[in-house]
Amino acid sequence: MSAPLLEIKDLHAKVDGKEILRGLNLTLEAGQVHAIMGPNGSGKSTLSYVLAGRDGYEVTSGSVTFKGQDLLALATEERARAGVFLALQYPVEIPGVPNATFLKAAVNAVRAARGESQYDAIEFLKRAKAKFAELKMDPVFLSRALNVGFSGGEKKRNEIFQMAMLEPSLAILDETDSGLDIDALRIVSEGVNALRAPDRAMLVITHYQRLLDYIVPDKVHVLSKGRIVKTGGKELALELERTGYAGIAA
Amino acid sequence: MAVSQDTVEAVRVASEYKYGFVSDIDDDRPPKGLSEDTIRYISAKKEEPIWMLDWRLAAYRHWLTLENREPQWAKVEFPKIDFQDLYYYSAPKVKEGPKSLDEVDPELLKVYEKLGIPLKEQEALSGIAVDAVFDSISVATTYKAKLGELGIIFCSMSEAVREHPELVRKYLGSVVPVADNFYATLNSAVFSDGSFVYIPKGVRCPMELSTYFRINASNTGQFERTLIIADENSYVSYLEGCTAPMRDENQLHAAVVELVALEGAEIKYATVQNWYPGDKDGKGGIYNFVTKRGACRGARSKISWTQVETGSAITWKYPSVLLEGDDSIGEFYSVAVVNNRQQADTGTKMIHIGRNTRSTIISKGISAGHGQNTYRGLVRMQPKADNARNYTQCDSLLIGPDCGGHTVPYIEVRNRSARAEHEATTSKISDDQLFYCRQRGLSTEDAVSVIVNGFCKEVLQKLPMEFAVEAQKLLGISLEGSVG
Ligand SMILES: Nc1ncnc2c1ncn2[C@@H]1O[C@H](COP(=O)(O)OP(=O)(O)OP(=O)(O)O)[C@@H](O)[C@H]1O
Numbered sequence A: 001m002s003a004p005l006l007e008i009k010d011l012h013a014k015v016d017g018k019e020i021l022r023g024l025n026l027t028l029e030a031g032q033v034h035a036i037m038g039p040n041g042s043g044k045s046t047l048s049y050v051l052a053g054r055d056g057y058e059v060t061s062g063s064v065t066f067k068g069q070d071l072l073a074l075a076t077e078e079r080a081r082a083g084v085f086l087a088l089q090y091p092v093e094i095p096g097v098p099n100a101t102f103l104k105a106a107v108n109a110v111r112a113a114r115g116e117s118q119y120d121a122i123e124f125l126k127r128a129k130a131k132f133a134e135l136k137m138d139p140v141f142l143s144r145a146l147n148v149g150f151s152g153g154e155k156k157r158n159e160i161f162q163m164a165m166l167e168p169s170l171a172i173l174d175e176t177d178s179g180l181d182i183d184a185l186r187i188v189s190e191g192v193n194a195l196r197a198p199d200r201a202m203l204v205i206t207h208y209q210r211l212l213d214y215i216v217p218d219k220v221h222v223l224s225k226g227r228i229v230k231t232g233g234k235e236l237a238l239e240l241e242r243t244g245y246a247g248i249a250a
Numbered sequence B: 001m002a003v004s005q006d007t008v009e010a011v012r013v014a015s016e017y018k019y020g021f022v023s024d025i026d027d028d029r030p031p032k033g034l035s036e037d038t039i040r041y042i043s044a045k046k047e048e049p050i051w052m053l054d055w056r057l058a059a060y061r062h063w064l065t066l067e068n069r070e071p072q073w074a075k076v077e078f079p080k081i082d083f084q085d086l087y088y089y090s091a092p093k094v095k096e097g098p099k100s101l102d103e104v105d106p107e108l109l110k111v112y113e114k115l116g117i118p119l120k121e122q123e124a125l126s127g128i129a130v131d132a133v134f135d136s137i138s139v140a141t142t143y144k145a146k147l148g149e150l151g152i153i154f155c156s157m158s159e160a161v162r163e164h165p166e167l168v169r170k171y172l173g174s175v176v177p178v179a180d181n182f183y184a185t186l187n188s189a190v191f192s193d194g195s196f197v198y199i200p201k202g203v204r205c206p207m208e209l210s211t212y213f214r215i216n217a218s219n220t221g222q223f224e225r226t227l228i229i230a231d232e233n234s235y236v237s238y239l240e241g242c243t244a245p246m247r248d249e250n251q252l253h254a255a256v257v258e259l260v261a262l263e264g265a266e267i268k269y270a271t272v273q274n275w276y277p278g279d280k281d282g283k284g285g286i287y288n289f290v291t292k293r294g295a296c297r298g299a300r301s302k303i304s305w306t307q308v309e310t311g312s313a314i315t316w317k318y319p320s321v322l323l324e325g326d327d328s329i330g331e332f333y334s335v336a337v338v339n340n341r342q343q344a345d346t347g348t349k350m351i352h353i354g355r356n357t358r359s360t361i362i363s364k365g366i367s368a369g370h371g372q373n374t375y376r377g378l379v380r381m382q383p384k385a386d387n388a389r390n391y392t393q394c395d396s397l398l399i400g401p402d403c404g405g406h407t408v409p410y411i412e413v414r415n416r417s418a419r420a421e422h423e424a425t426t427s428k429i430s431d432d433q434l435f436y437c438r439q440r441g442l443s444t445e446d447a448v449s450v451i452v453n454g455f456c457k458e459v460l461q462k463l464p465m466e467f468a469v470e471a472q473k474l475l476g477i478s479l480e481g482s483v484g
């Protein structure tokens, strides 16, 4: 058996001096999609930030191995270039910077790290427009300032657009479904499914089993108080929908 | 959310000045200090007519009465300048004025190459006419013939004094009077060289006119003097770009730029200023005390200033517009960056004199390190300025806890139908923004650059294309050190 794409062992992490992750273990094979569910404040977003290497999220013990290398030793942008992508729960606005300009810089930074050629403006726009069409997004959002004045759902769609353009090997989606209307949920899910590939894995953080009808996970984990307390198949999500976290997440 | 300590620390680290080198070209200069003799020396060197010498001497005599009366109101601090300890003239040794670039000192051309301004390439490729001011003398002028066919005059100020005395006498000092302020008076006495532009009636100048200024000889105060006249219904766009070599002593630069737009004429004046800002402790660096002013003399005339100020230890600069003609328009678009110990006090004055005059002010101040950045702007509506309108927007962006951004607007409305509108914001580069950019693969340095360029977009858009690209790079360079 080949090594997993991502292996998290006994991970402990602090934010502002407070321990949030408390002995988290998780193994993700290439080609798989895992869902992470769990009560508010259980540490789901924290896990995503720790994996992405955000400043202020201090790992106190444990290890994270990504494609066989020590992920925690890499700077934020090095992780991104190595193929880690995080669709944020709350995407950030950057005034004055056109969406396309921003993403072209990002895509070229990632491509350079992979030893791939740089896209010129024309090549980039051609690809960006094609992806936009797949995600049924209005092309005006390419020239508008990044996330500025985008609705909640538009921001989330834009995250998936960025993911599609960056072609990461590990995609972490933090509540990408919240704020999406019914049609958008389907479109975004199709976008995500289109990216499922044997060499790519995804961690999908969600509160709603509905998303998992579209993006069918290989495994569902329940995170509570900084630990994975239960792991099951897709049916676990259905069960949680009925029972809530009462029985599992003490 | 506040910016992280890392970023703050990183920004504090001095950036190496990219254009820091001193080229060794012999110079030719009088002894240090300022006296009537110095002025006679300068005037003689330049083979000026007697009226020009008299004008300089009158300015000098007035300047003597201003002793110790340097302007004090700007929010900048520096040791008192000993004006007797400066050189007032320096010229590269060139036997005859060069007829073409081939005759220009190859050392000089190398300097331009280091600066990334290959003149030959510019001449051949970009269609930009370059009147290159090296230290105090213009050494290369291109495209003159082509412009000449349209009756456009684009030459050095020294040449204009000799060849076009009627225009120079009519307009020199007509916008910035000799007695305007301490530094302008000094400049009037000792000005070395600069550009002269005249666009005849109804002519649209077919290319951007461009000058690269450069301070070179050690300890030489630079006193450029530029005069641009756009006759009725003409149009011109002028670009000024500056870089200077690294050195230890502070250097005084006190330029005067005067613009005159007659009826229906339009002048666009763009500057990218990148003089040596000093090291991270503020040692060295240029003192840039500039008086720039335009007069919209005729009805429906328009003057637009665009500046990107990234260099100099101290910037003291208020490109202004006198809106004399009815329906005339004044614009000021500015980006000013300070890092380390740099200080900038910059802004504009829009003086509405005629009816239906309009002005727009967009100022973007970026402060990092221990930099202090002040926007100072005056909007005045004179009693006859019926229906005059001003819109002012001042935005400050702060990087780190030790810098300052200040906005000092002066608004004087003396006409009931006139309106002035002022908006101001202060923001920081947030940790969220930096994280987001880096998570997408950008380095911290590129992230800062992207965010800053976004912040300045409205101003950068006003620059001609080639200049905008250069300006964007400069913004990145001057904020370098924000690398995590
Ligand atoms: N900067 C911080 N300082 C202090 N506590 C923090 C900080 N960031 C997160 N926390 C705390 O860490 C805990 C986990 O937060 P996290 O955002 O990871 O939860 P979550 O599982 O994503 O919740 P939700 O479902 O609401 O998105 C919460 O109790 C939160 O208050």
Ligand SMILES: [Mg+2]
Pocket (backbone or CB within 6 Å): A044, A045, A046, A089, A174
């Ligand atoms: Mg969360």
